Amino acid sequence: MRPARCLALGSLLALVGLLEGRLVGEEEAGFGECDRFFYAGTPPAGLAAEAHVKVCQRFEGAERFATLYSHRDRIPVYSAFRAARPAAAGAQPRWLVEPQIDDPTSPLEEVIDEADAITSVNGLGSKQALSTDYLDSDYQRGQLYPFSLSKDLQVATFALTNTAPMAPSFRERWYLNLNSLMERALTPQCSSGAHLYILTGAVPSDRKLKDRVTVPAFVWLAACCAAPGGGWAMGFVQHARDGDVIEDVMVRELEKLLPFNPQLFRDNCGETEQDTERMKKILEVVNQVQDEERMVQAKEGTHPLSSTKGQGSALLPPEPSEERRSFLGKLRTFLATPIIRLFQLLYYVAVGILKNVIYVLWFVTKQVFNGIESCLYRLGSATISYFVAIGEELASIPWKVLKVMVKIIRAILRILCCLLKAICRILGIPVRVLVDVATFPMHTISAVPIVCKDIAVGLGGTISLLFDAAFGTMGSLFQVIFSICKRIGYRVTFDNSEEL
Numbered sequence: 194m195r196p197a198r199c200l201a202l203g204s205l206l207a208l209v210g211l212l213e214g215r216l217v218g219e220e221e222a223g224f225g226e227c228d229r230f231f232y233a234g235t236p237p238a239g240l241a242a243e244a245h246v247k248v249c250q251r252f253e254g255a256e257r258f259a260t261l262y263s264h265r266d267r268i269p270v271y272s273a274f275r276a277a278r279p280a281a282a283g284a285q286p287r288w289l290v291e292p293q294i295d296d297p298t299s300p301l302e303e304v305i306d307e308a309d310a311i312t313s314v315n316g317l318g319s320k321q322a323l324s325t326d327y328l329d330s331d332y333q334r335g336q337l338y339p340f341s342l343s344k345d346l347q348v349a350t351f352a353l354t355n356t357a358p359m360a361p362s363f364r365e366r367w368y369l370n371l372n373s374l375m376e377r378a379l380t381p382q383c384s385s386g387a388h389l390y391i392l393t394g395a396v397p398s399d400r401k402l403k404d405r406v407t408v409p410a411f412v413w414l415a416a417c418c419a420a421p422g423g424g425w426a427m428g429f430v431q432h433a434r435d436g437d438v439i440e441d442v443m444v445r446e447l448e449k450l451l452p453f454n455p456q457l458f459r460d461n462c463g464e465t466e467q468d469t470e471r472m473k474k475i476l477e478v479v480n481q482v483q484d485e486e487r488m489v490q491a492k493e494g495t496h497p498l499s500s501t502k503g504q505g506s507a508l509l510p511p512e513p514s515e516e517r518r519s520f521l522g523k524l525r526t527f528l529a530t531p532i533i534r535l536f537q538l539l540y541y542v543a544v545g546i547l548k549n550v551i552y553v554l555w556f557v558t559k560q561v562f563n564g565i566e567s568c569l570y571r572l573g574s575a576t577i578s579y580f581v582a583i584g585e586e587l588a589s590i591p592w593k594v595l596k597v598m599v600k601i602i603r604a605i606l607r608i609l610c611c612l613l614k615a616i617c618r619i620l621g622i623p624v625r626v627l628v629d630v631a632t633f634p635m636h637t638i639s640a641v642p643i644v645c646k647d648i649a650v651g652l653g654g655t656i657s658l659l660f661d662a663a664f665g666t667m668g669s670l671f672q673v674i675f676s677i678c679k680r681i682g683y684r685v686t687f688d689n690s691e692e693l
Contacts, residue, residue: 216293217247224249227259230273232390232417232458236261239455240270246294246320248354251303258338260354263397264294264320266407268357271394272337276375276386288334289352290314294321300544304352322353322406332402335359337393337412339368342375357395358408363433366489367412370431370439370482374414378478382425382471383418390417392457396450398433409433413451415444417462418471425472426462429479438486441479 217225227249228234236259241247244265250257250272258274289304296315307324310317317323327334334356359367371393380386391414398410411432418425428447430440444462448455 216291216297217249219247221247224259224273227256227273229256230259230275230390232419232462233460235459236273237271237392237455237457239453240451242453245270248291248294250352250355253303257350258355260337260352262291262294262321262354263407266397267320267322267326267405268395268397268407268409269337269354271392272355273390273392274338274342276342276380276383276389276391287351288324290317290321290323291352291354294354295319304354307353322356324353326403326406327358330358330402331360332358332408333361333364335364335367335412337395339371341368341372357412358402358406359412360433362435363431366439366486367431369489370429370486371414373482373485374429374439374479377482378475379416379418379427382475383416383423384420388418388420388424390419390458391415392417394451396452413447415447415457417444417458419463422466423468423471424463425467425469425475426458426464427472427475428457438483438490439479441476 217223217227223234223236224231224247228236231237236247240261242263244263246262246264248260248262250260258272260272261270262268263270288307290307290310291304292299292301292310292314295317299314301313305313318325324334334353335358336350336355337357338350338355340350375386375391379389379391383389393412393414395409395412397407400408402408411430413431414429416427416429426444428442428444430442430447430450431437432440442450444457448457
């Protein structure tokens with residue numbers, strides 16, 4: 194490929210990279226840059242479906258956690274994150290939405306405030322849950338990746354793609370149990386969480402909130418510790434039914450409880466090298482957490498929620514009055530809409546102008562590079578052709594001289610070869626043959642009279658033989674005739690004598 198085309202293609206790819214969305218494409222096997230939140234960089238196998246969207250949750254330019262979101266149920270299938278120290282202070286609830294789930298063509302890369310998305314995202318709420326779905330209901334937004342476990346930028350966990358409908362008591366128990374397990378069991382038994390991978394998910398039930406958002410039947414947690422020489426894997430299930438405590442299960446048993454029977458961790462989190470002693474210590478703490486939960490539920494019978502308010506208030510995101518929030522949201526939306534529209538128009542105009550300027554600069558640069566490339570190519574081709582022709586001629590002179598010399602040497606060798614052959618043949622003829630050849634004329638001349646005499650003698654002998662043959666033949670003939678006549682006469686004479 195030509196250099197100018199390579200440069201233009203590189204610029205175009207760089208521009209596309211800057212505009213890449215947060216949703217991970219279906220053709221990709223993992224979660225892109227969010228694969229680091231999974232054990233061995235491998236997401237769970239068997240949970241992906243057509244109605245699921247892979248989201249790499251990013252905020253302020255950095256990856257925070259990964260979520261497999263079901264736009265059919267409008268709740269997350271699971272969220273994957275790394276263990277972190279609990280946050281010191283709570284964050285203000287600033288619920289966020291993912292623009293590209295509802296509007297795949299949206300240029301917005303990260304989660305944005307739900308109030309701002311009303312005027313900037315087309316079809317908002319068509320495939321994901323909104324805060325309005327929870328108004329006037331008995332359910333609250335329960336985070337699968339709780340904000341209290343995020344050590345930095347807690348606001349990132351307030352994405353609505355990370356939430357599912359939970360009853361207030363169930364939500365409170367989920368947060369308390371999750372934080373207790375992380376602080377007292379999972380993190381201490383895995384190098385302070387340095388090698389700990391967490392999956393939290395929700396399994397949908399038959400109930401729906403406002404016929405849009407599916408209420409989970411239970412939520413689950415799977416932990417994988419990949420610490421060298423001391424790894425382990427554990428699973429936990431929290432049912433939404435009142436009175437149920439969190440249950441500890443093995444990862445393989447948890448996989449059987451989930452739809453499609455998936456594989457949560459690659460190689461079951463190194464099952465053959467797991468540390469059973471650490472798992473026993475974890476189970477001891479789990480038993481303590483279960484006993485504490487039963488005690489809390491027993492106290493709730495006489496003082497509902499009063500015994501856990503103080504302990505759980507720091508772990509729960511504040512829920513302001515829905516009516517006040519709705520009114521403030523509407524008022525802010527009403528006042529901010531013209532300004533937002535204006536800034537949005539200016540943004541689109543600026544983006545359009547910037548795109549056109551970049552395109553013109555790219556086109557001009559491409560033409561300049563093409564022209565320079567064409568001139569350099571022609572000059573280089575002519576120069577190379579000239580030097581190649583000269584080189585061929587110079588290289589052919591020694592070759593031609595060598596060919597002439599070879600031909601001369603071949604001719605001389607042929608002449609010498611012919612001379613040697615003639616000499617060898619002459620030397621190979623016997624002396625007697627040469628003497629015979631030299632005396633052949635003399636012998637021939639002297640032999641002529643003898644030959645003539647022999648011819649005459651032969652002719653005479655031949656004639657004599659002819660005469661002898663002729664006379665012998667005639668004599669024999671006459672003798673035969675005479676014999677016959679003699680026999681005939683004798684017979685006649687004998688006959689006559691008898692008659693007499």
